[in-house]
Amino acid sequence: MGFDYFRYNENTSNNNNRQNLLTTGWRPFNRDFDWNYFQQILLNDTQELTQKSINLASYYADALARKDYAWWANVLNLASDYTRGELQKFWNYITPDLNTPDNRYKEILSTEIPIVQLVSRNSIPIDYVLNLLQEMTVLRVLKILETPDIITQYYLERDFYFPVEKFISWERLDVINTVYAYWAKHDIWLQIDAYERSRRQYTLMAQNLNPLINKATYDLAVMLSGYQSRVGKVHSQFSLRTFPPNIQDFTDTVQQVILNQHQLAVVVHGEPGTGKTAWTQAVAKEILVPLGYVIFILDHDAITNFVPPNYLERICIIINEADNLAQDRASEVAQYNNKTEHILGLLDGTLYQSVIDESGMQIKQRLVVLMTCNTTERLDPAMLRKGRVDLICEFTQRFV
Numbered sequence: 001m002g003f004d005y006f007r008y009n010e011n012t013s014n015n016n017n018r019q020n021l022l023t024t025g026w027r028p029f030n031r032d033f034d035w036n037y038f039q040q041i042l043l044n045d046t047q048e049l050t051q052k053s054i055n056l057a058s059y060y061a062d063a064l065a066r067k068d069y070a071w072w073a074n075v076l077n078l079a080s081d082y083t084r085g086e087l088q089k090f091w092n093y094i095t096p097d098l099n100t101p102d103n104r105y106k107e108i109l110s111t112e113i114p115i116v117q118l119v120s121r122n123s124i125p126i127d128y129v130l131n132l133l134q135e136m137t138v139l140r141v142l143k144i145l146e147t148p149d150i151i152t153q154y155y156l157e158r159d160f161y162f163p164v165e166k167f168i169s170w171e172r173l174d175v176i177n178t179v180y181a182y183w184a185k186h187d188i189w190l191q192i193d194a195y196e197r198s199r200r201q202y203t204l205m206a207q208n209l210n211p212l213i214n215k216a217t218y219d220l221a222v223m224l225s226g227y228q229s230r231v232g233k234v235h236s237q238f239s240l241r242t243f244p245p246n247i248q249d250f251t252d253t254v255q256q257v258i259l260n261q262h263q264l265a266v267v268v269h270g271e272p273g274t275g276k277t278a279w280t281q282a283v284a285k286e287i288l289v290p291l292g293y294v295i296f297i298l299d300h301d302a303i304t305n306f307v308p309p310n311y312l313e314r315i316c317i318i319i320n321e322a323d324n325l326a327q328d329r330a331s332e333v334a335q336y337n338n339k340t341e342h343i344l345g346l347l348d349g350t351l352y353q354s355v356i357d358e359s360g361m362q363i364k365q366r367l368v369v370l371m372t373c374n375t376t377e378r379l380d381p382a383m384l385r386k387g388r389v390d391l392i393c394e395f396t397q398r399f400v
Contacts, residue, residue, distance in 0.1 A: 017176045018156060024174040025166050029152060029159035031095040038094055052090055059086045098152055098159050100180055101189040105205035109311050111135040113200050126305045129229040133222055134309065136231060138202050140216035142170065148181040175200060210313050214292045217312065221295040224302035234295050236285040238278045247279065250393045255287050257390060258368060265369040266391045269376050275399030276372040280318050288316045288368060314366040323373035
């Protein structure tokens with residue numbers, strides 16, 4: 001009795017879910033006959049096609065030849081669940097399957113919506129902000145893609161599709177099992193998995209996601225701190241042409257190196273008020289953002305917990321007051337923290353991940369590190385070694 005009750009509840013739940021799909025706009029997907037596909041089966045799988053055809057004919061012959069029923073009852077048997085099921089299996093064999101993502105789509109970007117993570121006013125975890133950035137990136141990519149060419153869902157051994165002309169938004173789409181959507185122009189898939197409490201997992205799959213991600217993250221800046229973190233747009237109060245001529249010449253050199261190298265580290269130093277921070281903001285907005293760089297501004301607390309997201313192709317890290325972070329490890333103050341090692345790791349490229357292409361060649365993310373400090377005297381000597389910091393400039397003229 002308990003089993004029957006459970007089975008009843010399960011069937012009722014399945015029927016309700018199927019009814020929900022139908023009432024919210026989903027429609028059963030009918031497989032279409034494809035001559036080219038059938039010809040491939042006929043040429044390359046002749047024996048299996050022959051056997052399945054004989055089996056189907058045998059099922060119908062058996063239904064028509066039963067001696068316990070009248071002839072008209074045997075005709076009705078042709079429409080029974082059993083014979084219809086065998087016909088459906090045969091039809092599924094000779095028609096192409098519904099398209100789904102395969103191993104060709106190696107680049108994946110996934111996010112859970114909404115993000116569930118405890119955050120207090122006194123402490124905002126770095127990973128929460130980075131997860132928020134990833135969520136924002138996925139949603140922006142979907143906005144760029146607009147309406148897909150097809151939306152499908154498999155449930156209770158049947159394929160359903162959602163008419164794209166009725167599509168409004170992903171939030172309003174009823175998801176019971178796994179939903180797939182496809183954009184032929186970009187050759188990109190979306191997979192949506194439903195969790196409890198209205199949570200969903202959105203996963204983008206493509207052979208090359210970089211162009212869409214670069215477009216989605218254009219003009220983005222992320223400020224990371226232990227107590228106040230934000231995602232917004234790059235802001236600059238001053239333009240590069242308002243800086244003194246010697247700084248403009250240095251800026252031209254920085255721009256040229258950015259275009260020629262995968263990695264660049266710059267240190268600008270000078271007394272307060274000489275425009276160091278304003279210059280990094282101007283470089284970020286006028287040079288780096290147009291080239292597709294996402295800007296990360298790190299404070300003292302964020303340095304030790306930050307690893308740039310590997311789905312971003314170009315990253316700029318701005319570290320203000322670096323002389324208070326990457327202090328000489330021989331000093332007593334520096335011995336009580338490991339921030340110097342983390343900054344050295346960033347400059348060496350050991351803290352940020354790499355992307356592996358199909359041929360196995362290692363293609364590193366493009367990384368630009370802009371650091372400001374009042375004086376280079378307190379910096380650890382290892383910071384200024386060749387291969388870590390490429391360009392150094394002193395700001396001497398009072399700017400602000």
